Amino acid sequence: MKYLALVLCLLSQTAAAFDTQQLGQTLTQSPYLQARFTQEKSIAAMSRPLKTEGQLMLARDAGVLWQIEKPYTIAYFLSAEQLIEFADGQKTVQDAAKLPWLKQVSTVMNALLAGDTVRLATLFELRLSGSAAHWQLSLVPKKPELAYVITRIELQGAAQIEAMQLIEASGDKTAIRFSAITTPIAQPAALNGLVSTKP
Amino acid sequence: MKTRFGIWLLLCLLLGLLAWLGFSRPGAIQTDLLALLPATESHPRAEEAVAALAHQGERRSLYLLAAPSRAEARAAGAQFAAQLDDAKVYRAVRYTLPTPPLAKLIASLLPYRFGLLSEADRAALLSGNNAPFEQALMRRLYSPLATGLATPLAQDPYGLLARFIESRPWLMGGLHLDEGVLATERNGQHYVLISAELSGSAFDDELQQRVQAAVDSAEALLARTQPAATLLRLGAIHYGAAARAQAESEMSVIGTGSGLGIAVLMLLVFRALRELLLSYLPVLIGIATGATACVWVFGHIHVLTLVFGASLIGVAVDYPLHYFVARLAAGSHWQAERGLKQIGPGITLGLLASLLGYGGLLFAPFSVLQQIALYSTAGLIAAWASTVLALPLLLKTPSRAGTALLRVPERILALAQQHLSGPRLWLLFALLGLLCLPGLYRLKANDDVHLLVSLPPALKAQEAQIRALAGGGAGNQFFLVEGRSAAEVLEREEALRRRLDGLISSGTLATYSALSRFVPSPARQAEDRALSATLLNETGRAHLAELGFAPPVLEALASEQANSSAPLTPAIWLNTPFADSVRALWLGEKDGRYASIVLPGAYQEGAALRAAAVPGTHFIDKTASVSRLFTRYRQQASWLVGLAFAAVLGLLMFRYGARRGLLAMSPSLIAVACALAVLGLIGLPLTLFNIIALMLVLGIGIDYAIFMLEGGEHGAATLLAVSLSALTTVLSFGLLALSATPALQTFGLSVLVGIAVAHTLTPLIRGRG
Numbered sequence: 001m002k003y004l005a006l007v008l009c010l011l012s013q014t015a016a017a018f019d020t021q022q023l024g025q026t027l028t029q030s031p032y033l034q035a036r037f038t039q040e041k042s043i044a045a046m047s048r049p050l051k052t053e054g055q056l057m058l059a060r061d062a063g064v065l066w067q068i069e070k071p072y073t074i075a076y077f078l079s080a081e082q083l084i085e086f087a088d089g090q091k092t093v094q095d096a097a098k099l100p101w102l103k104q105v106s107t108v109m110n111a112l113l114a115g116d117t118v119r120l121a122t123l124f125e126l127r128l129s130g131s132a133a134h135w136q137l138s139l140v141p142k143k144p145e146l147a148y149v150i151t152r153i154e155l156q157g158a159a160q161i162e163a164m165q166l167i168e169a170s171g172d173k174t175a176i177r178f179s180a181i182t183t184p185i186a187q188p189a190a191l192n193g194l195v196s197t198k199p
Numbered sequence: 200m201k202t203r204f205g206i207w208l209l210l211c212l213l214l215g216l217l218a219w220l221g222f223s224r225p226g227a228i229q230t231d232l233l234a235l236l237p238a239t240e241s242h243p244r245a246e247e248a249v250a251a252l253a254h255q256g257e258r259r260s261l262y263l264l265a266a267p268s269r270a271e272a273r274a275a276g277a278q279f280a281a282q283l284d285d286a287k288v289y290r291a292v293r294y295t296l297p298t299p300p301l302a303k304l305i306a307s308l309l310p311y312r313f314g315l316l317s318e319a320d321r322a323a324l325l326s327g328n329n330a331p332f333e334q335a336l337m338r339r340l341y342s343p344l345a346t347g348l349a350t351p352l353a354q355d356p357y358g359l360l361a362r363f364i365e366s367r368p369w370l371m372g373g374l375h376l377d378e379g380v381l382a383t384e385r386n387g388q389h390y391v392l393i394s395a396e397l398s399g400s401a402f403d404d405e406l407q408q409r410v411q412a413a414v415d416s417a418e419a420l421l422a423r424t425q426p427a428a429t430l431l432r433l434g435a436i437h438y439g440a441a442a443r444a445q446a447e448s449e450m451s452v453i454g455t456g457s458g459l460g461i462a463v464l465m466l467l468v469f470r471a472l473r474e475l476l477l478s479y480l481p482v483l484i485g486i487a488t489g490a491t492a493c494v495w496v497f498g499h500i501h502v503l504t505l506v507f508g509a510s511l512i513g514v515a516v517d518y519p520l521h522y523f524v525a526r527l528a529a530g531s532h533w534q535a536e537r538g539l540k541q542i543g544p545g546i547t548l549g550l551l552a553s554l555l556g557y558g559g560l561l562f563a564p565f566s567v568l569q570q571i572a573l574y575s576t577a578g579l580i581a582a583w584a585s586t587v588l589a590l591p592l593l594l595k596t597p598s599r600a601g602t603a604l605l606r607v608p609e610r611i612l613a614l615a616q617q618h619l620s621g622p623r624l625w626l627l628f629a630l631l632g633l634l635c636l637p638g639l640y641r642l643k644a645n646d647d648v649h650l651l652v653s654l655p656p657a658l659k660a661q662e663a664q665i666r667a668l669a670g671g672g673a674g675n676q677f678f679l680v681e682g683r684s685a686a687e688v689l690e691r692e693e694a695l696r697r698r699l700d701g702l703i704s705s706g707t708l709a710t711y712s713a714l715s716r717f718v719p720s721p722a723r724q725a726e727d728r729a730l731s732a733t734l735l736n737e738t739g740r741a742h743l744a745e746l747g748f749a750p751p752v753l754e755a756l757a758s759e760q761a762n763s764s765a766p767l768t769p770a771i772w773l774n775t776p777f778a779d780s781v782r783a784l785w786l787g788e789k790d791g792r793y794a795s796i797v798l799p800g801a802y803q804e805g806a807a808l809r810a811a812a813v814p815g816t817h818f819i820d821k822t823a824s825v826s827r828l829f830t831r832y833r834q835q836a837s838w839l840v841g842l843a844f845a846a847v848l849g850l851l852m853f854r855y856g857a858r859r860g861l862l863a864m865s866p867s868l869i870a871v872a873c874a875l876a877v878l879g880l881i882g883l884p885l886t887l888f889n890i891i892a893l894m895l896v897l898g899i900g901i902d903y904a905i906f907m908l909e910g911g912e913h914g915a916a917t918l919l920a921v922s923l924s925a926l927t928t929v930l931s932f933g934l935l936a937l938s939a940t941p942a943l944q945t946f947g948l949s950v951l952v953g954i955a956v957a958h959t960l961t962p963l964i965r966g967r968g
Contacts, residue, residue, distance in 0.1 A: 041340065046340075046748055047747055050341060074341070076338070085334060172352075
């Protein structure tokens with residue numbers, strides 16, 4: 001009986017030990033992701049950290065809508081082709097032609113939120129620790145043009161990503177917590193007009 | 200005789216030594232097609248500008264790889280760049296651009312940031328619209344991910360410097376950066392760019408060959424591994440290599456053709472190998488002397504001169520020809536010394552006439568013409584000297600060929616005397632003159648400098664394609680901007696640029712390069728400083744404090760803004776490694792005045808560009824200037840030819856009497872008219888080079904006349920010699936007419952027609968008893 005328990009224990013441990021591939025598969029299952037976020041940014045030049053709260057909607061491989069509700073209302077839609085800003089009822093569109101960094105930044109953002117470890121592995125060195133119940137993923141940029149801006153990214157989560165910390169090369173830190181995470185099958189209404197519906 | 204031969208041998212040894220020394224130096228053979236153009240610009244710094252641009256472009260080669268898909272283009276580009284790099288013919292091969300050290304760039308501009316605004320920011324601040332700045336700051340503070348070029352927040356909260364840097368024209372018009380590679384897409388084809396820098400001059404023949412070999416083998420590999428990809432190339436080194444290859448092939452065609460022609464002639468007429476070999480002797484000495492003289496006097500010899508010099512074979516062979524014919528005619532009564540005395544006056548006069556014809560070119564302020572003149576005069580003198588010094592000793596024995604061949608010229612002379620003398624002769628001349636009129640009427644002049652060069656159509660097409668895709672211009676037309684100070688130059692550039700921007704929006708001009716796009720004038724920087732101060736004044740700083748900026752940060756910002764008034768200057772900017780794309784545009788200070796170049800990219804009409812010039816700027820068009828110079832030379836040379844004709848006519852009339860003098864002149868006159876008429880009928884233009892050719896025709900035509908008149912009782916022999924010499928000349932210059940260089944082509948054709956006509960009419964001179 002004791003032996004059986006030990007064997008079962010060992011088996012469950014082996015089943016639990018997982019890699020970035022498995023993590024990726026767990027996370028990137030749904031085409032859409034909706035969540036609430038609280039973001040805290042510590043910037044050296046500022047006397048106090050900047051806090052924002054809001055809602056995000058991710059369409060995997062297409063774009064992310066970042067809606068800030070507090071301390072004021074502003075929303076950004078970030079995709080490989082455009083950066084759209086929604087402020088005071090005004091919509092400002094800027095294309096990739098004007099913003100040469102847009103494609104890379106939106107790819108990283110999308111991959112991070114979607115948990116697309118395969119794509120992340122091409123741009124970052126990944127170090128995974130913990131188990132499927134609670135994991136930590138550390139990302140260090142491979143390419144110099146990315147390393148110029150970002151020193152390290154940390155992700156933590158369980159069934160979904162729960163927290164993210166961005167440490168910039170300038171020393172500024174951004175910490176984001178996610179909550180009320182849902183993975184709708186249908187495209188959320190807010191994304192209509194920004195992202196074409198997935199088949 | 201023996202001493203003379205000894206002297207000649209010594210001279211040949213000296214020649215050999217000088218030739219070996221002269222040609223063993225690198226760069227002895229010059230392929231730079233337009234580098235030998237005369238100075239034409241009246242503005243003192245224009246020539247300096249032309250040289251600066253030429254020098255900057257000379258060492259750069261551009262390669263564009265085209266493929267149906269982005270992946271294939273990138274693969275082809277990577278492979279080609281690797282191959283070129285391995286071959287080690289270029290000092291630097293750039294395919295993937297290294298990430299520029301942005302930190303260094305920002306650091307070098309940071310002290311001047313208050314005066315550096317992008318055009319969009321300037322426009323927004325002028326209209327009092329601060330919204331974009333607020334948005335940029337909000338995005339910087341609150342967006343989840345760092346975006347774009349980031350200047351330190353504490354020093355540039357609104358990102359003004361970042362936008363200034365981002366909006367500078369770092370790349371050529373048509374290309375953009377695609378993951379580290381300069382690329383573009385047009386009509387379904389994807390292109391990637393590779394640029395390479397030579398370590399030496401593009402006109403160094405050894406380097407040319409090595410580069411050509413490396414490019415050929417890389418292209419061959421590409422054909423095997425990436426058949427869908429094509430290679431386009433642009434670079435002075437390719438034109439230089441093509442020019443050299445073409446010159447080599449033309450020289451060998453002319454040389455071999457003439458050599459063989461002479462051989463056949465000699466064997467047919469003299470039936471012996473000895474004359475054939477001996478005829479080559481003065482010719483080869485002549486060519487060697489001509490080439491060596493050029494290399495020693497000018498330091499190098501241009502390929503154009505070499506190609507032209509090959510056709511000198513036909514003229515240099517005249518001197519030994521006369522000697523051989525005299526020997527043939529004398530039969531068994533031949534005596535070497537006496538024979539020399541017999542032909543001596545004739546060939547010496549002939550040499551003098553040729554020297555007069557070519558000598559005039561020595562004073563042309565165009566160095567290729569001077570080279571041709573020196574080559575020809577030195578070569579002919581050497582050929583004449585060889586004939587006079589060496590041949591008598593080598594031709595002591597009489598000729599074994601019979602005098603049967605002389606019967607033909609005898610018959611011709613008899614016929615001419617019988618049927619075409621007296622009034623009939625003048626009628627014939629008048630008729631011939633009339634026949635020339637239609638052709639003369641159609642003749643048009645063209646002084647375009649491009650007639651001097653023949654660019655291979657394939658290379659030209661590739662160049663055109665690359666320029667269309669990359670948006671760059673050809674670089675031979677530009678604006679020279681000058682002023683009393685660097686500030687004035689930059690202000691004038693800005694005024695010019697406002698006009699050029701208008702042309703860009705109307706589609707006439709694609710793009711342009713100017714230093715003031717990176718270094719605004721001090722006046723402009725002062726304006727921008729005042730504008731940016733509205734964001735960072737007391738009210739502005741209070742607003743930033745509300746947003747959360749720490750007080751020490753804002754105090755530092757305030758004091759820095761108050762204390763920094765020194766503008767960014769050209770000297771400072773050019774000291775950074777980021778200024779490479781505009782370095783050649785700043786000419787700096789000279790004699791108390793400053794100058795710079797504004798370089799237009801691709802454009803449609805030069806007239807619109809020329810009209811855009813503002814006070815203090817000059818539109819420089821070097822090729823047009825040289826073409827205008829050629830027009831002037833052509834007109835002057837035409838007068839010279841007319842004068843020469845008159846002078847020679849006077850001399851002939853003085854020596855031979857009025858009627859005979861005019862008679863002797865007629866073949867040359869009609870030859871010139873016919874040559875011009877043929878040009879007009881075919882549709883070839885009249886150029887400076889044709890006028891020079893006509894001088895040659897005049898010289899040689901008069902030679903024939905003088906020979907006939909001085910020939911005395913040896914009329915038939917003289918006619919035979921003249922005929923043979925005409926044949927060889929016509930052959931050589933006829934082969935020159937096959938050259939791909941238009942200037943050489945028309946030259947060869949003019950001489951061909953001129954000599955053929957002059958020769959045909961020569962027997963008629965003896966027609967008068």
